[in-house]
Amino acid sequence: MLENLLANYEEAVAVILFGIGFVMLLFQRNLIKKLIGLNIMDNGVFLLLASMGYISGRKAPIIADGVQSTEAYINPVPAGLVLTGIVVSVSVTAIMLSLTVRLYKRYHTLNLDEIYILSRHLSEDR
Template sequence: MEKLLTNYYETASIILFGVGFVTLLLHSNLIKKIIGMNIMDTAIFLFFISKGYIYGKEAPIIRGVHKGIQGYINPVPTALMLTGIVVAVSITAFALALTIKLYEKYGTVELDEIMRIRGE
């Protein structure tokens, strides 16, 4: 139990991922599925950024005196997460555009209703 409280960022990211995954699986509304996917993305970003941070070290921006390689954190995880955020926003925009097209064609965003209409 103590490790859960010590690693609260990781614990929160796992809980967020679970909430997003359950939302993605249990709801038939496409907007809710997109929201669940975004919650999962956010959980992954939180997890990797919390793993990339080292307490007591600084961002690799040299101001004045250089502290050596041991004085700074690795910037690669943060850069990868910035790239991931851009990809996640792009996928969200694409999914919302597809949802709009589905709504225009079928008049609903409920996946069960769309499958019922297509089955007729």
């Protein structure tokens, strides 16, 4: 069990990061900390993808010096997926930050519980 974990330490770290991010996103009451959790969670997945896609000893998939054998290069798809994932993650974070700004301007706090209580008392919000 432990040897397997050590042999795949990158994957293990990635899944632990995902777990940390997931729990932060779920249980932190502060919106900014939630967003940090979101980014840690996404980066965990990207680390998993990137580490799986890399085979040590091989090169980036750009044909150089006329070597055309597929044995010489790594698979470009995981890198492509990571890039797509990063774009998605950035845009989601941007939207969430803008929502956070809007909530902060209105309620002057970042704590979701406090915002919830405040929103129940403000009559124009109902």
